[in-house]
Every structure is written in structure tokens, then in C-alpha cells.
Amino acid sequence: MDKRVLVIPGDGIGAEVMPHVLRVLRALQLPLAFEEADMGGVAIDRHGTPLPADTLAAARDSDAVLLGAVGGPKWDDLPMTERPEKGLLGMREGLDLFANLRPATLFASLAGASSLKAELVADLDILIVRELTGGIYFGEPRGVEVGNGGRRGFNTYVYEEREIARIARVAFELAQKRGGRLCSVDKANVLEVTQLWREVVTEVHADYADVELSHLYVDNAAMQLVRAPKQFDVVVTGNMFGDILSDVAAMLTGSLGMLPSASLNADGQGMFEPVHGSAPDIAGQNVANPLATILSAAMMLRYSLEEAPAAERLEGAVQTVLASGLRTADILPAGADDSSLRRVGTDEMADAVIAALDLAETS
Numbered sequence: 001m002d003k004r005v006l007v008i009p010g011d012g013i014g015a016e017v018m019p020h021v022l023r024v025l026r027a028l029q030l031p032l033a034f035e036e037a038d039m040g041g042v043a044i045d046r047h048g049t050p051l052p053a054d055t056l057a058a059a060r061d062s063d064a065v066l067l068g069a070v071g072g073p074k075w076d077d078l079p080m081t082e083r084p085e086k087g088l089l090g091m092r093e094g095l096d097l098f099a100n101l102r103p104a105t106l107f108a109s110l111a112g113a114s115s116l117k118a119e120l121v122a123d124l125d126i127l128i129v130r131e132l133t134g135g136i137y138f139g140e141p142r143g144v145e146v147g148n149g150g151r152r153g154f155n156t157y158v159y160e161e162r163e164i165a166r167i168a169r170v171a172f173e174l175a176q177k178r179g180g181r182l183c184s185v186d187k188a189n190v191l192e193v194t195q196l197w198r199e200v201v202t203e204v205h206a207d208y209a210d211v212e213l214s215h216l217y218v219d220n221a222a223m224q225l226v227r228a229p230k231q232f233d234v235v236v237t238g239n240m241f242g243d244i245l246s247d248v249a250a251m252l253t254g255s256l257g258m259l260p261s262a263s264l265n266a267d268g269q270g271m272f273e274p275v276h277g278s279a280p281d282i283a284g285q286n287v288a289n290p291l292a293t294i295l296s297a298a299m300m301l302r303y304s305l306e307e308a309p310a311a312e313r314l315e316g317a318v319q320t321v322l323a324s325g326l327r328t329a330d331i332l333p334a335g336a337d338d339s340s341l342r343r344v345g346t347d348e349m350a351d352a353v354i355a356a357l358d359l360a361e362t363s
């Protein structure tokens with residue numbers, strides 16, 4: 001039976017890029033059935049809520065969700081609880097997507113776009129695994145209260161053993177399929193909750209003896225990421241540290257328009273989306289880079305749809321297109337007069353990826 005993919009184009013460049021990404025996916029001729037649903041601003045306009053019940057139900061019934069992006073100035077004045085981004089949070093919660101995977105891969109032809117020296121990042125390939133549904137962002141009690149000494153703000157940093165163990169297992173399994181090394185990041189010298197984190201990750205390691213495990217304090221991990229990023233293979237960490245470190249790792253690769261992500265639950269079902277938002281400043285102009293969403297689709301093929309060879313084919317096609325010199329505006333170096341580079345729009349970039357797929361098949 002065909003695997004079911006729920007496609008959520010969303011708003012801004014999300015809705016603009018998605019039809020092109022679907023063209024690319026269809027060109028792979030895989031046994032997939034695509035269904036579309038609304039989420040975000042478009043869902044507020046059409047259904048009065050950022051996450052209609054039908055969309056969540058369709059997501060639950062699917063094997064994977066492919067999301068464009070949500071949000072935009074039109075909905076910025078709504079109260080926090082009614083804004084487009086609420087749809088994202090609802091989807092994470094509704095599908096129990098606790099594992100966030102953020103690869104930082106640098107295609108050799110884009111090494112110049114990194115904020116670090118090209119030799120430090122050439123062929124960089126790290127994967128940050130962030131716990132997404134627990135930790136200090138969700139811990140109770142939380143709030144701001146007024147006491148005798150003035151106002152007092154507080155949050156609770158809490159992890160249950162089972163939450164740590166399940167994200168550790170995801171990370172160990174990914175490390176087994178990659179370079180065989182896992183670095184767990186904590187602040188065990190100061191925070192008891194992360195002492196427990198370190199203990200549990202170490203205990204889970206007993207089941208993955210083939211993976212080399214190391215531990216780093218988060219401050220050192222941040223330093224190492226910008227000093228010598230290629231030392232890392234897979235990094236696992238909690239929600240808040242992962243939020244920060246995954247953005248640091250993202251900058252190593254240069255462009256927001258190139259970064260995919262995945263969020264998985266315990267059944268391997270996932271939501272796949274570019275790291276970037278709906279980019280209202282460029283939406284509708286055929287200039288958005290579709291590669292982050294195309295690479296998110298490749299992650300979907302690999303992690304939720306058991307189509308790893310197709311994922312590799314797709315990533316290979318992206319590499320071919322970049323090596324041939326095609327660039328959307330965001331990955332074209334400012335003031336470049338390099339005649340080997342050619343500026344293209346969203347549609348032409350997707351066309352080129354499809355053409356490169358055909359080449360890959362016939363070669």
C-alpha cells in the first residue's frame with residue numbers, strides 16, 4: 001500500500017515553495033500518496049483556527065507530515081494563543097514529536113557561505129538531536145509573581161528518566177547509522193537535572209556498545225562547535241541547550257535557505273520542515289530557495305518512509321545542482337562576479353533538481 005504523506009504548505013514562501021517540492025517528490029516515482037491540509041495563517045483565515053481538528057486527524061493517520069512554513073504579518077496582532085505558530089506547537093504535542101533532528105551539512109560548493117573559515121567547515125556533517133517536548137520550556141511551576149521583595153520570575157527545569165532514555169535511544173540509533181559517535185551535552189557540574197541526564201545517557205549506552213559516547217558541558221560544546229566543528233558526529237541534548245546549539249550549528253553552514261529539520265515520535269512518524277520561516281519579505285517573488293524544503297523531504301524519505309536510497313538520490317541531485325553553479329539569491333555571495341555561478345529563481349532551482357535526478361538515474 002502507498003505510504004501516506006500529509007502535505008501542509010502553510011503561509012508565505014511555504015505555500016510558494018511546496019508545489020515545486022511536490023514536483024520533485026513525484027519525479028522520484030515512489031509509492032507515496034499525497035494529501036494536503038491547512039495549518040497556520042491560512043487555516044485561521046479559512047477555518048478560524050491555526051490547527052483545524054481535521055488537519056491533526058489527517059496528520060495522525062499519515063506516515064509523515066511535510067510542512068512548508070507558517071506565520072506572517074497579517075496575523076501578528078492576534079493574541080499568542082491564536083497565532084499561526086500555535087499550529088506548530090499543537091502538531092508537536094498532538095503527534096508527541098519529542099525528537100528534533102537538525103543536521104548541519106555543508107555542501108562543499110557552499111563552504112564560502114559559512115561564517116567560519118572554509119577549511120574548518122568543508123564537508124561538515126553533524127546532526128544535532130534536541131529533546132523537544134520537555135525540559136525548562138515546559139516545566140511547572142512557572143510564572144512571574146509579586147512578593148515582598150518585588151517581582152520574581154521562575155521556571156522549572158525538569159526531566160523524567162524515561163524522557164531522557166527515549167531521546168538517548170533515538171540519538172544512539174542515529175549514531176549507529178552514521179559515524180558511530182555520540183556526544184551528550186549537559187551542565188552536570190551545576191544542574192542536578194542534567195546530572196540525571198548524564199547518568200541515564202550513560203546507562204542507555206550499555207545497549208549501544210558499538211557507539212563511542214562522550215560528554216561535554218554546554219559552554220564547552222558551544223566553544224567546540226565554532227572552534228573545530230568537524231569533531232562532532234551526533235550531538236544529543238535537552239530542549240533549551242538544543243535550541244541554542246542547533247542555531248549555532250546552522251550558522252556554520254551559512255544559509256537559512258539550505259537547512260532542513262525533522263521531528264519524530266516513538267513510532268518513527270515525523271514532521272519534516274525547513275528551519276526557515278515564511279519569509280514574508282520575499283514571498284511571491286519566485287526568489288525563495290526551495291532546497292531547505294527539498295532536503296526536508298529527503299529526511300522524510302529516510303527517517304519516516306523507509307526510502308533511504310531515494311533520499312540519497314535526492315541529496316545527490318541537490319549536490320549536483322549546486323556544483324553546477326546554480327544559486328538562488330540567498331546563497332549567491334554578495335557582489336559575486338564569478339561567471340561559474342548563475343542566479344536562478346525558485347522554479348528553475350526545482351527544475352534543475354528534477355533534471356539532476358534523471359541524470360542520476362540514467363548514469
Ligand code: NAD
Nearest residue numbers: 069070071072256257276277278279280281282288289330
Ligand atoms: P524567516 O526565516 O521567515 O526569514 C528570515 C530571513 O531569511 C528573511 O530575510 C528571509 O527572506 C530569509 N529567508 C528565509 N528563508 C529563505 C529561503 N528559503 N530563501 C531565501 N531567503 C530566505 O524568519 P522571520 O522573518 O523571523 O519570520 C517570518 C515569519 O515566519 C514569522 O511570522 C515567524 O513567526 C514565522 N516563522 C515560522 C517558522 C515555521 O513555520 N517553522 C519558523 C520561523 C519563523
